[in-house]
Amino acid sequence: MALVTTQETVVRPPGLEFFINGQLYRLDAGSGIAPTMTLAALLRDQLGLTGVKIPCDQGACGACTVIMDGKAVLSCMVLAVEAAGHEILTIEGLPADDCVVQAFAEQSEPGYGTALQCGFCTPGFVMTARALLDRVPSPTISEIKEALSGNLCRCGCYAGIAQAVRHASEIQAKAAAS
Amino acid sequence: MKQAYTPRVPRSYVGAYRARIDGPEKASGRAKYASDLMVKCRVPGLLYAKVLRSPHPHARIRSLDASQAARLPGVVDVLTFEDPEVACLKPTNAGWCGGEVTLSYERMMWPRFRDRRVLGSHARWVGDEVGAVVAAESEEIAEAALRLIKVDWELLPFVLDPVDAMAPGAPILHPEVGDTNVLPEDTVGGPDVFVNRGDVDQGLADADVVVTATTTYHNATQNSLDNWSCLIEWNRDGITVWSNSYEAHQTRMHISEMLDVPLNSVRVVCPYVGGQFGRGDTGEQPFFLFTALLAKRTGRPVWFRHSRRESFHDGRQHMCYEGALGAKRDGTITALSFNSIGNVGAYADQSMFAIKFAPVEAAVVVFAHIPNVRFEGRGVYTNKMPACMMRGVGNNQLNLIMGRLVDGLAEELNVDPIDIACKNFGHQWEELPDKSLVTVLQTGAARIAWTEKRHQPREGPIYEGVKRRGVGFSFHPGWHTEWQQPRRGEVHVTITVNPDCSVNLDAPTVETGTGSNTCNVLGCAEALSFLGVTSGDIHWISTVDTDVSPQDCVQTDSAVAFLQSEVMAAASKDIKVKLLERVAPLLQATPPELDIDAGFVYRKDGVGGRWSVKQLLREASLDPITVAVSRRPLGTRTGVPFIATFAEVEVNTDTGQVLVLRLVVVNDCGTVMYASGAEAQQIGGQCIALGETLTEEIIYDERTGFPLNFNWIDYQIPTMADMPEIDPVLLEVWRGEGEYGACGLGEGTVTCTPRAVLNAIYNAVGVRIDSIPVKPETVLKALGKIGS
Numbered sequence: 001m002a003l004v005t006t007q008e009t010v011v012r013p014p015g016l017e018f019f020i021n022g023q024l025y026r027l028d029a030g031s032g033i034a035p036t037m038t039l040a041a042l043l044r045d046q047l048g049l050t051g052v053k054i055p056c057d058q059g060a061c062g063a064c065t066v067i068m069d070g071k072a073v074l075s076c077m078v079l080a081v082e083a084a085g086h087e088i089l090t091i092e093g094l095p096a097d098d099c100v101v102q103a104f105a106e107q108s109e110p111g112y113g114t115a116l117q118c119g120f121c122t123p124g125f126v127m128t129a130r131a132l133l134d135r136v137p138s139p140t141i142s143e144i145k146e147a148l149s150g151n152l153c154r155c156g157c158y159a160g161i162a163q164a165v166r167h168a169s170e171i172q173a174k175a176a177a178s
Numbered sequence: 179m180k181q182a183y184t185p186r187v188p189r190s191y192v193g194a195y196r197a198r199i200d201g202p203e204k205a206s207g208r209a210k211y212a213s214d215l216m217v218k219c220r221v222p223g224l225l226y227a228k229v230l231r232s233p234h235p236h237a238r239i240r241s242l243d244a245s246q247a248a249r250l251p252g253v254v255d256v257l258t259f260e261d262p263e264v265a266c267l268k269p270t271n272a273g274w275c276g277g278e279v280t281l282s283y284e285r286m287m288w289p290r291f292r293d294r295r296v297l298g299s300h301a302r303w304v305g306d307e308v309g310a311v312v313a314a315e316s317e318e319i320a321e322a323a324l325r326l327i328k329v330d331w332e333l334l335p336f337v338l339d340p341v342d343a344m345a346p347g348a349p350i351l352h353p354e355v356g357d358t359n360v361l362p363e364d365t366v367g368g369p370d371v372f373v374n375r376g377d378v379d380q381g382l383a384d385a386d387v388v389v390t391a392t393t394t395y396h397n398a399t400q401n402s403l404d405n406w407s408c409l410i411e412w413n414r415d416g417i418t419v420w421s422n423s424y425e426a427h428q429t430r431m432h433i434s435e436m437l438d439v440p441l442n443s444v445r446v447v448c449p450y451v452g453g454q455f456g457r458g459d460t461g462e463q464p465f466f467l468f469t470a471l472l473a474k475r476t477g478r479p480v481w482f483r484h485s486r487r488e489s490f491h492d493g494r495q496h497m498c499y500e501g502a503l504g505a506k507r508d509g510t511i512t513a514l515s516f517n518s519i520g521n522v523g524a525y526a527d528q529s530m531f532a533i534k535f536a537p538v539e540a541a542v543v544v545f546a547h548i549p550n551v552r553f554e555g556r557g558v559y560t561n562k563m564p565a566c567m568m569r570g571v572g573n574n575q576l577n578l579i580m581g582r583l584v585d586g587l588a589e590e591l592n593v594d595p596i597d598i599a600c601k602n603f604g605h606q607w608e609e610l611p612d613k614s615l616v617t618v619l620q621t622g623a624a625r626i627a628w629t630e631k632r633h634q635p636r637e638g639p640i641y642e643g644v645k646r647r648g649v650g651f652s653f654h655p656g657w658h659t660e661w662q663q664p665r666r667g668e669v670h671v672t673i674t675v676n677p678d679c680s681v682n683l684d685a686p687t688v689e690t691g692t693g694s695n696t697c698n699v700l701g702c703a704e705a706l707s708f709l710g711v712t713s714g715d716i717h718w719i720s721t722v723d724t725d726v727s728p729q730d731c732v733q734t735d736s737a738v739a740f741l742q743s744e745v746m747a748a749a750s751k752d753i754k755v756k757l758l759e760r761v762a763p764l765l766q767a768t769p770p771e772l773d774i775d776a777g778f779v780y781r782k783d784g785v786g787g788r789w790s791v792k793q794l795l796r797e798a799s800l801d802p803i804t805v806a807v808s809r810r811p812l813g814t815r816t817g818v819p820f821i822a823t824f825a826e827v828e829v830n831t832d833t834g835q836v837l838v839l840r841l842v843v844v845n846d847c848g849t850v851m852y853a854s855g856a857e858a859q860q861i862g863g864q865c866i867a868l869g870e871t872l873t874e875e876i877i878y879d880e881r882t883g884f885p886l887n888f889n890w891i892d893y894q895i896p897t898m899a900d901m902p903e904i905d906p907v908l909l910e911v912w913r914g915e916g917e918y919g920a921c922g923l924g925e926g927t928v929t930c931t932p933r934a935v936l937n938a939i940y941n942a943v944g945v946r947i948d949s950i951p952v953k954p955e956t957v958l959k960a961l962g963k964i965g966s
Contacts, residue, residue: 036318050214051207053452055403056486060890063403091207105201111180111906113858114197118691119204120403120452126205149899152890154401154453155691156865157858158898 016084020047021093039083040064040075043090051091051123062151063124066090072131074150089130091123099175100130103168107160115164117155125151129165137176138169183850183908191703191713192743192918193850199696199718200450200689211450212422216409216481224409225254227469227482228320229311230327232301235561235883236336236349239299239309239329247312247326252319255476256327258310259297263471267296267436269354272461272527272566275732279667280428283435290364291526293352296436296464302351302524303561304884305488307464313472313480336883340496340521340558351524351559361526361557367534373541373553381513381550385504389586392500394949395575395932397521398870399493400568401895402690404452406491407483408466412473416443419466422451424458424688425732426722429466436467449721454690454733455866456567460492461527490876490888492566495532495557496521499579504550505587511602513550516579522557523564532565533557536572539662543655543818546606561883563876567734569866570928573654581652581933582948585940589635595937596623599653605817614846614912615653615820622651622844625905626824636944644832647839650937652930653822656846658735659921660744660914661813666737668808670728671745673702673753675803679709679777679792681716685742686730688722692924693855694738695720700852701743701918705750709757709791710777728808736922739851740914741811747917749807756803761794812915819846819912819921823867823930827938831961834954837902838868838935843927844907849920853908856923860906863927869896871932875951 015028025047027033032046040057043049043066052075053063059077066075067089075083094101104126107115116122125148132139132147139147144165153161185193203209218224244256257264271294273287274280281287301308310327314320335349342348343359356362363369382388408421417439423429426446434441451458469482484491497520504513516537522529533555545551588595596619604612623629631638631649638647672684685698695718703713722730731738758769761779765772765786772779778788824842829835843860850856873894877886887893913919932950940946945960958964 045218048217048219050210050217053211053403055405055452056890058486058889058891060486061403094206096206101202101205104205106197107201108195108197108854109180110182110195110853111857113861113906114201114693114854116198116201116204117693117855117858117862118402118404118451118453119200119209120211120691122204123207126207145899149897152403152895152897153862154403154455154865154895155858156862156896156901158865158901159861159904160858162898 016081018084019087021090033080035081037080038076039078039080042080043075049090049092053120053123055120061121062128063121065124065127065151067127067131070131070134072128091126094130099171100126100133100168103164103171107164107167112163113157113160115157115160117157121151121153125153125161129168132165133169133172137172139165183853185850186910189704190707191700193853194700195853198693198855199699200720209450211404211452212409212420212448213404213407213483215420216407221409221479223478225313225315225476225478225480226317226320227311227313227472227480228317228324229307229465229468230309230324232304232306232308234301234331234333235304236334237301238332238334240332241330242309243328244310246328247323250319250323250326252315253312253323254315255313255472256310256323257468257472257475259299264297264468267467270294270296270436270464271525272459274432275425275428275459279665280431282431287366288364288526288530290362291355293355293525294461294464296467303563305563306524311468311472313476336561338560338562338878338880338883340519340560343558343560351561359559361522361530361559364530367530370556371552371554372534373538373551376550378513378515378550378552382502382504382515385512386507387587387590388502388504389583389590390502391579391582391586391948392498393578393582394498395494395496395578396875396950397493397496397563397565398568398874399490399876400455400457402453402455402457405484405486405489406458407481408469409479409481410469410473411479412470416445417470419444419446421446421448423448424451424454424690425730426688426724427729428732430724432463433466433470437470445723445725447721447723448688451688451690455569456571459528459567459734461525461564461566462491486890487888490563490885492527492564493876494568495529495565495575497575499575501579501583503583503587507591509591509593509598509601511548514545514548515552516554518555520555520557521560521562521565523560523562525564526557527564527566529557529565531567532572532575537576540573540576540655543605544603547604547610548602562878563885569925573929574932577652577654577929578933581930581937585650585937607815608817612820617909617911618820618822618844618846619653621907621909622822622824622842625842625907626826626840628824631826632941635941638942641828645828645830646942647826647828648938648940648942649824649826650934650941651822651824652933652937653820654926654929656819656821656926657922658737659816659818660740660811660916661815663735663737663741663811664813666741666811668729668810669731669741669745670808671742671749672728672804672806673746673749675709675753675757677795677800677802679711679715679795681706681711682719683716684719684727685746686722686727687738687742688730688733689720690733692733692738693852693858696855697739697851698742701746705747706753708754708774708776728806736925740918740920743851743918744916745807745809748809749805752805752807753803756805760798760803764794764797765789814915816914817912819848821845821926821930823934825931825934825938827935827942829939829942829957831943834957836872836939836952836957840903840905841931842905842907844909845923845927846909846911847920847923848912848914849910849918850908851918851920856908857906859924860927861904863924864901864904864931865896867928867931868901871935871950872952
């Protein structure tokens, strides 16, 4: 981005503020934000938040899902500049004992398989599921299917993932009750 | 209700329902994949490489002018096919791995089909990497530079259909290989008639019933999410490669042999890989070479990655089978004849593995009791995306025709196809009926309620006025078993017991998601149970680094879990010997006087007490006890286990939509190594299998040769909302040699589903559909509701 030059002083364009995982980032043109940069590229390439995966970069797989102002969004479909001023949560920002992470990691009961295999789509599924449970604490199976049908898992762990979301919902309810 | 499997031998760790060992790392997003190591903020000086791709299905570069591209600010280097370091490179192909083992240039598979040039000037499909590669400060700049390269193309006539490609006068893709597009006979695949037992023509003539069919399998692709990439540095110390390749030592061999650098000067590091499904076993690997050359020329780390569009670089062979089956009235099959044409696309790669090699294996293990069998097959070059390896290689296409002929014969004779299967199919070393096949089919039938739900074609109840339901199944020999793996060479495992009794396990294999890592840890805990360690005490090394790791066990044939577990069982015996030698002096005993159980050492004569292994190790020398074992699979002939899929479908006769209501996936495993992981493979395989059956298909513009749907919006992979209920069924009937006698599982889970669904559709609506994918218009055409 070109700097605006007046007669005697160099005026920087106003910095952009991002609230990412509870932390304030102030980035300006010098930090390498181009107008065409996506939020996914900003998070991964500039900030090193590599839990954000970019398999397709065209909004088709959900692996780059982050939560923006409480809503699951595809970060490859959001421009970095659009995200300025908004609160962004990536998988790195979830608490270590988050019930969705825990349920995805532990899924194993007979008949459903695990909730992950190669694990590449997992951060996206976890964030989509997290946003769902924030909105609907006890989703039905069809609500789970609808909410998560924008995410692709080529290892095909859909049955395990649906179970993990149910388990996360139960863990969450228990924690709320106690 | 979901049913847990019943183990033949209850064990403490092997066969468990439990979480994956990498669950916490992967679920929290902490797991590092190769592309995570390559982000700009972590690699100072990183350059991005992009390669020129042909916009034409068939063309030659007359001349190429990259001067304008080289002048674009941010472009650091442009390498073209005319540069001497590129022009001197030998022609190559995908055969650096014989399916399992790393091979040198002279011994690589398919020596007759060295049909790929690194950055050549002859483009053979839209997307072919040719001419030039650019290194720049950003991917955007590299892409912009490619657009500035002026290419004078000589457009050549192209051909997409293999039958057209076989006709006289068709444009020849590889004059250096032969003067037709039909791949010549080769040393691995054999002649065009590659199985010829008995007299098929006589067998068909003598039969009371002859069933014939033609089936077509389309060209699906693997679609792993982690697009193939590499980051390469080349300095005085040699070449270092970080990649999501799935076979580190093979990648090292390929780079060493092609760039003439000693093996120990090439270091390949492979951390977690985000899915594979056959993806990395392709001829597309020249990207490692031009990326390395750019790293050498620029003196900077260079990253090359395939975009999503470019990740459509290889897939399954689009294959057409004609089949004929002859049988007696009592259902005894007298003859089987298959004739196939495989569209291999622009390069031969490993296609002959699918067209000839895999069917030969199947013929040995499943058609052994049929007196007259003939297989004829041809691979044909066309100007389409190359085919190569994909989960279920070759077997999927064969199953589509095999299951059709069995179902057709049962219908002719008005008997249950399960009876036809059990009466005829089995391994040459097994008596008929094969115990594994009978159990697999009976169990699957019970789970889907076969007897209750099956009816005469189109004679079931009608739902909502227009919907009809049906059931179908298909079966196949499982792969692979231990005796099929000696060609893999030595399997390496290193176990280190530390002085605190914690364990480091180096069972080198690239973790592509298969779950072999958890199998490894369970197998190790089982083998070391005498130490009193639990699976939690074992640290599995997740990154393969050729500088420090023994040769990795390549993630093919679904064989890694059981091969490494058998070696671990052997290594644990050596650990015991070494440990007793270590602690015997402390107990004033000789090693033969001692034994260990559940973490305690005791005298065999019962004198004295029991001493904690942990305590003794701390009192001994504190040197870790390390045992490295490598050995070849035993190769003891034990027959094969079977697999099957049963499907229930609902067909809407108004819209043509096929809804799969339920799948039952049955695997005889020998021994289940890790139950949750095995069921994840059974369930997960259906994403590929149902996708291939119903929605996935690469579509070309026949007029221009242009592929139209190299993206995940138009190429439709099933989502959670598309998948039916899946019942995974694990059995332990057959048993292989060794401590566990397990077999491969993951690859075969995709093989039987397409045919099972097609047979179920026939049962529902009474019309045969023998090509996949089955889209609604296919069904409506078959029903005569729309024109063909």
